Amino acid sequence: MNNMNRSTAEFCIEVYSDVICPWCYVGKRRLERALQERRDDSGMEVKWRPFQLNPTMPKNGMDRTIYLETKFGSLNRFKEMEQRLLEVGGAEQITFAFDKIARTPNTFLAHRLIWHAGIQGHQDAVVEQLFKGYFEEGLDIGSISILVELADRAGLRANEFLTSEEGAAEVEAEESVGHTLGIRGVPYFVFDKTYGISGAQPLEVFVSAIEKTRTAGGS
DSSP: OGGGSOSSOSEEEEEEEOTTOHHHHHHHHHHHHHHHHHSOOTTEEEEEEEOOSOTTOOTTOEEHHHHHHHHHSSHHHHHHHHHHHHHHHHHTTOOOOGGGOOEEOOOHHHHHHHHHHHHHTOHHHHHHHHHHHHHTTOOOTTSHHHHHHHHHHTTOOOHHHHTSOTTHHHHHHHHHHHHHTTOOSSOEEEETTTEEEESSOOHHHHHHHHHHHHHHHTO
């Protein structure tokens, strides 16, 4: 979608997200549909901001079963949420394949890649490939080689960048801004720095937020 990566914009929609958050994937689809429904969304820019759900995760990640048992107390609780996500995902043309995911990764490298992609004009495409790679293919998006492959799918060469330390301080600073705003969970959408929506809300909520933002901004 062209409107997801514009260099000049009347206003900006900032999305605080983590690429291992299934509701963030759903929220992306609903925001896209809201922008499509508007049909007059030229001048909008969507920027993806970092939010680590597991900032203390080991660099190499951990076994997903152990992670889920630790986070939810039992796999049964997650299975209930998983079923709901499969239904919601189907409605949004997302084919969740949770059974393919073997590890829960540390996502800091992925957030660095998203930051870099924003500078290069490939941010939305990279975010899309990260979500697809993790949730639909079960890829380990904490791995540099996997991230390089997914970036390549999005039309971005990233091997040199990912093997450097570039962008680390910037990602940490962006994440700190989110915490300063009081964001405690994702997805979280900030419209033109004035109006916030928490969660993957229904389509009409996004459409209403866009209309309110454009009206307030006189566009």
